Amino acid sequence: MSVGVWWASLRDARAAAPLTALLDPVERARHEAIARADDRGRFLLGCALSRIALGELLGVSPAEVPLRRVCPRCGGPHGKPRLAAPHGSPFADVDFSVTHSGDVVGVAVARGANVGLDVEETGSGAALDVDTVAPVALTDAELAALNAHPPAERASAFLRVWTRKEAVLKALGVGLTVPLRRLEVSAPPLPPKVLSWPDQRTAPQAMAMADVDVVTGSRRLPATATAAATGATALRLHHHDGTAAVTAYATSPPPP
Ligand SMILES: CC(C)(COP(=O)(O)OP(=O)(O)OC[C@H]1O[C@@H](n2cnc3c(N)ncnc32)[C@H](O)[C@@H]1OP(=O)(O)O)[C@@H](O)C(=O)NCCC(=O)NCCS
Secondary structure, eight states, X not given: OEXXXXXXXXXXXXXXXXXXXXXXXXXXXXXXXXXXXXXXXXXXXXXXXXXXXXXXXXXXXXXXXXXXXXXXXXXXXXXXXXXXXXXXXXXXXXXXXXXEETTEEEEEEEESSOEEEEEEEXXXXXXXXXXXXXXXXXXXXXXXXXXXXXXXXXXXXXXHHHHHHHHHHXXXXXXXGSXXXXXXXXXXXXXXXXXXXXXXXXXXSOEEEEEEOOEETTEEOSEEEEEEEETOSOOEEEEEEHXXXXXXXXXXXXXX
């Protein structure tokens, strides 16, 4: 299964005006309602990068990429965004996933599979209260493996397992509505893999996973990330320079 991964940095949202022009009315309302500038920038960049990545795949301008943001639980303008491909479109099998953490914004795109991407900045790991979060998020076996690490390494070890779990939940589109302590994944240095599903009856037939390098241009960002895709046994990752793509779009957007 081929998965395109695009990374950008929050600072790429500085050229806000051309990127804001890309937003549809639903996105614009959400963007305007976000109070904190950094959160606004991350949301804007996630929308822009999704549209740029999908526009390249569809062969259309990013502004013409039709997206749908409707929560299946409450009908609100959030949840996993989807490509609103018309019925019978050859692109009906396209799926994508957005993630942000601190300075990093990423998008994964795939065809013929549901994809999930999750990133966590590792620089912020020091501020993470692992002793509080881990018992809520990890299974007993995951917790035992985490506690085998020296205390100074536990925050980064936790984040590596956490991104693996979240990537799976985002590929399934269920997010954190699933009981986290009943989904078990492998921990590095083992390759990423689901070891046990919360409900075997609703488990997908296959879920391929890969840890992902977080690189924009020649810059490796201090972050850990995982991609997951349903119905596949292995992932082939194709890295794209999201910073270059966003900068190119912001400096010369196509004429209206
Ligand atoms: C989204 C979620 C899976 C991960 O959050 P996170 O690690 O803090 O944030 P990330 O930056 O990695 O991911 C956020 C992005 O995931 C996407 N997303 C949101 N819900 C999603 C879901 N159920 N499945 C997959 N992706 C989802 C969105 O693109 C979102 O970014 P955007 O809103 O700016 O477009 C988690 O916060 C969650 O489950 N939230 C929803 C909880 C819920 O269902 N509430 C009920 C609402 S009625």
